[in-house]
Amino acid sequence: MLRYAVIFFIIALIAALFGFTGIAAGATEIAKILFFVFIVIAVVSFILNLIQKR
Known part of the structure; x- marks a missing residue:
């Protein structure tokens, strides 16, 4: 799930870069x-x- 968050963050950065x-x-x-x-x-x-370990 953290992988998808990072992927969407990278997409957001690239989209912001191109306006x-x-x-x-x-x-x-x-x-x-x-x-x-x-x-x-x-x-x-x-x-x-x-x-569980207890």
Whole structure:
């Protein structure tokens, strides 16, 4: 999931470089959403792993 966030971030950078502000804004929003979803899943996985080892 983090890979997709990075891909959308790169797409946003390239689109912004060429002046496609609408596409860049959309790709940036998708990258942000995917990044935060990744963070939530990583934290939940870490907590469940700690619980399971007890």
